[in-house]
Amino acid sequence: MAVTMHDVAQRAGVSIKTVSNVVNGYPYIRDTTRTKVLSAIEDLGYQLNVTARNLRTGRTGIIGLALPELSLPYFAELADAVIVAAEAQGLTVLIEQTSSERSRELEVLSGARRHLTDGLIFSPLAIGAGDEDLLRVDFPMVLLGERIFHGPVDHVTMHNVEAARAATEYLIGLGRRRIAAIGVHTGEVVGSAGLRLQGHLQALERAGIPADPALFGEAGLWHRATGASAMAAVLDSGARPDAVFAFNDAMALGAMHELQVRGLRVPADVAVIGFDAIDDGIYSTPSLTTVDPGREQIARTAVALLVERIAGKETDHVPVQVYADYRILERGSTVPGAP
Amino acid sequence: MAVTMHDVAQRAGVSIKTVSNVVNGYPYIRDTTRTKVLSAIEDLGYQLNVTARNLRTGRTGIIGLALPELSLPYFAELADAVIVAAEAQGLTVLIEQTSSERSRELEVLSGARRHLTDGLIFSPLAIGAGDEDLLRVDFPMVLLGERIFHGPVDHVTMHNVEAARAATEYLIGLGRRRIAAIGVHTGEVVGSAGLRLQGHLQALERAGIPADPALFGEAGLWHRATGASAMAAVLDSGARPDAVFAFNDAMALGAMHELQVRGLRVPADVAVIGFDAIDDGIYSTPSLTTVDPGREQIARTAVALLVERIAGKETDHVPVQVYADYRILERGSTVPGAP
DNA sequence: ATTCCACCCTACATCGATGTAGAGACCCTG
DNA sequence: CAGGGTCTCTACATCGATGTAGGGTGGAAT
Known part of the structure; x- marks a missing residue:
């Protein structure tokens, strides 16, 4: 039913392999032959069977x-x-x-x-x-x-550690001191959570700010919802952050939402920075400062x-x-x- | 290099086709044979070559x-x-x-x-x-x-028309009368834009509210950015909507952003409804009322x-x-x- | 005892392409 | 004019699986 190279070859009066050669751009083909084959392909509406090629070449593309x-x-x-x-x-x-x-x-x-x-x-x-x-x-x-x-x-x-350090240093540069970290995985060392926390702590240390565990918001999956509830947990614990570094933008947006729901102004009362540079952050209210990880x-x-x-x-x-x-x-x- | 059915067949001491039959769950195979084949598969770490099957059966899955x-x-x-x-x-x-x-x-x-x-x-x-x-x-x-x-x-x-009509009727039910429509494609009749506008207009007509073109926000692509600028255009034209029906959630979020930037309160001054029920709407500030299209x-x-x-x-x-x-x-x- | 059927398995052709090897034509060199 | 290289094309095997047809079993039915 489907048109194969065989059909094209027959119509063009050449061998199957020649059709294959034309299709694959093999250089040593007479122009007249190439034209014959191409017009046969055109006439029959031939389309290469990728599966067959895959089987033969072992590549699928x-x-x-x-x-x-x-x-x-x-x-x-x-x-x-x-x-x-x-x-x-x-x-x-x-x-x-x-x-x-x-x-x-x-x-x-x-x-x-x-x-x-x-x-x-x-x-x-x-x-x-x-x-x-x-x-x-x-x-x-x-x-x-x-x-x-x-x-x-x-x-x-x-550069997770460096980028996270830069984020927190940026907040410190704005004069903030009580910086909440949202998205912490306690005990994790190597994943994004571990590395970004590490960068965050480095920045605090360099600035001589003691790390306060009450400002750590745990969040397993990094969704908006978990960001919001991690933020809520931090606030409920009585901590009064003046800035938030969320380990991704989704959580940052969730956290920002939670802050605003509680009547806190962003950035006046609490500055928020995220991580990822997803498009959404451009259109949130306010728009979200973030780290673009490239x-x-x-x-x-x-x-x-x-x-x-x-x-x-x-x-x-x-x-x-x-x-x-x-x-x-x-x-x-x-x-x-x-x- | 890779293990084929041939190798499995050889090791199990059966024909290739029998291996194929085992793999494909053909019922008429003695248990002892099946076991032999399965353990040969296990031993050799055989994996079916999907490409070859595709070629033979014409199906790819x-x-x-x-x-x-x-x-x-x-x-x-x-x-x-x-x-x-x-x-x-x-x-x-x-x-x-x-x-x-x-x-x-x-x-x-x-x-x-x-x-x-x-x-x-x-x-x-x-x-x-x-x-x-x-x-x-x-x-x-x-x-x-x-x-x-x-x-x-x-x-x-x-149900574009009906769902859009329901959205606008919902806003009317809240007592709103000056309802902006965001995402209009002037002249379009059949696409989402045309149908949703149609539903919107039907709802207005049934409520006896005259349609005001000044409340139509044009937006070609339905992104947040275009939603924001369509909203801006409506407001700049001097129209004072008390509600917005955006033809998708992305635009609704953009429009809501624009409203808030201008100091308008949502929903007190302007109520906003979107369309699509994307997850984002749950975490915006305020969260976004929307039409879930299923x-x-x-x-x-x-x-x-x-x-x-x-x-x-x-x-x-x-x-x-x-x-x-x-x-x-x-x-x-x-x-x-x-x- | 023959026939028949259900069961279990195999040999071979086949899906549609590409790689290999080599044949024939032509031109250039020495 | 023999030898070699370049160009153009073809025949055939091959990739790894499945479909078809059919060959043996053994037990039940006749």
């Missing part, structure tokens, strides 16, 4: 992108950026949602989709320190995020590394760690009247 | 989802819902972003990915009335959204229809139109103190 949840704006925007970057390289992206479940993340690593994709960009949340061995997979992979350090694979990440750069770099990994031979590869550049976007939640 | 942009929360949440629904049916989803460009939408319809996917769920934005012919594709497809009416394919959509129902239905289309024989199929149920979620932007 698809890369997997495994992330926790698309409904979280940070990941939706990251997916967007990855898709755009992949497209520029002629690749298609297959998204897998792990729902932050360890079992789903292990499934992704087990390579169930391995024959369908040429490689994987993986942003893990549930697996972490101690799981380095799970990352020794036999297909090209690039990691995103903070969960694993010094693993055996390429890793694109951000999302597009991360996406571009991850795709580029993966392409390199796919093309390269397995041997002599030394895992690289790439850190994207960060900067602070100053907006209305810290400076009255800022854009 | 992948469905395409073409939508405008993942960075728009509505579509991100829709994608999430579709992925979940597809997973429940054992299908994987390949997302394509059209960036709302006509050329990209045509490309999607031309079936470039046809051999890679079993079918397509397509949410068009750029193509519309007059393009019905483009939809006569020779692969299974289900349409989402409002752009095309009475096309030749299955279509899952929402997104999950839409996703589930679309996947179910597509599966039916894929399984069914091409003939005797009559295109169906399915309308999801809507309801109003009342929150703080219309009722002070609401959740």
Whole structure:
């Protein structure tokens, strides 16, 4: 039913392989032959069967992108950026949602989709320190995020500690002293939560401000709702922060909401800074000051590394760690009247 | 290098086809044989080559989802819902972003990915009335959204007119009379913009309120930014609305932002209702009253229809139109103190 | 004892493309 | 004019699975 190379070959009066050569841009073909083949393709409405090519070449032109949840704006925007970057390289992206479940993340690593994709960009949340061995997979992979350090694979990440330190230093620079940290995971050292808290504490220490545990807001998942309730918990404990550093924008927006519900003015009473630079922060009331962790750069770099990994031979590869550049976007939640 | 059925067959001492039969759950296999094969699979770490199966069967287990942009929360949440629904049916989803460009939408319809996917769920934005012919594709497809009416394919959509009418009637029920409409596309009749405006006008007419063009806020793309500037334009024109019906939540949030920037209180001075029920609306200040158009129902239905289309024989199929149920979620932007 | 059917398994062709090897034509060099 | 290189094209094997057709069993039915 469908038109195959065989049909095209017959109509053009050439061999199948010649059609294949034309389609693939093989140079040594007479112009007259090429024209014949192309018009036969046109006439028949031929379309290459990608599956057959995949079987023969072992390449699919698809890369997997495994992330926790698309409904979280940070990941939706990251997916967007990855898709755009992949497209520029002629690749298609297959998204897998792990729902932050360890079992789903292990499934992704087990390579169930391995024959369908040429490689994987993986942003893990549930697996972490101690799981380095799970990352020794036999297909090209690039990691995103903070969960694993010094693993055996390429890793694109951000300057979490430095960027977090910069955020808190920025608040201190505004004259704030009682700075709440929202999104703390007590006991965690390596993940985003651990690193950002570390940067936060460094900044406090350098400024000679003692850290006050009453200002730590615990939040497991980093949603708006958890940000709001972490903020509520801090306020209910009697602490009176004059600034908030939320470890991501979603929580920052939730926290800001909670502050305003309680009649506190942002930024007059409490300045708020987030982390991620999601689009939403531009349109909140007030707009949200945030740390831009270089999302597009991360996406571009991850795709580029993966392409390199796919093309390269397995041997002599030394895992690289790439850190994207960060900067602070100053907006209305810290400076009255800022854009 | 990779383990194939051949290797498994050899190790288990059976034929390749028997391995295939075991893998595919063919019933007539002796238990001892099945056990032998399964342990050979286990020993060798065999994984089915999906590509080869695809070539042979013509099915890939992948469905395409073409939508405008993942960075728009509505579509991100829709994608999430579709992925979940597809997973429940054992299908994987390949997302394509059209960036709302006509050329990209045509490309999607031309079936470039046809051999890679079993079918397509397509949410068009750029193509519309007059393009019905483009939809006569020779692969299974289900349409989402409002752009095309009475096309030749299955279509899952929402009660736009009725839901919009309900939104405006709700505002009227609160005693509001000067209701701005944000997201108007002048001249458009069939798309979401046209239908929602139509419902809005119906509600006004039934209440005997004359429509005032000064209260129409034009917005091409339905982002927060355009919502904010459409709101600004309405206010700058000197109109003094006491309520706003934004045709989606993103614009509603942008409009609400603009109102607050200008010192207007929501909902005291201006009540705001959106459309879409994206998660963001829960955490805005105040939280956003909105129309829930039944997104999950839409996703589930679309996947179910597509599966039916894929399984069914091409003939005797009559295109169906399915309308999801809507309801109003009342929150703080219309009722002070609401959740 | 023959027939039949349910059960269990195998051999071979096949899906639609690409890689390999090599054949034929042509031109250039020495 | 032999030898070599470049250009153009073809035949055939091959990727890894599944569909088809059919060959043996053994037990029940005739």
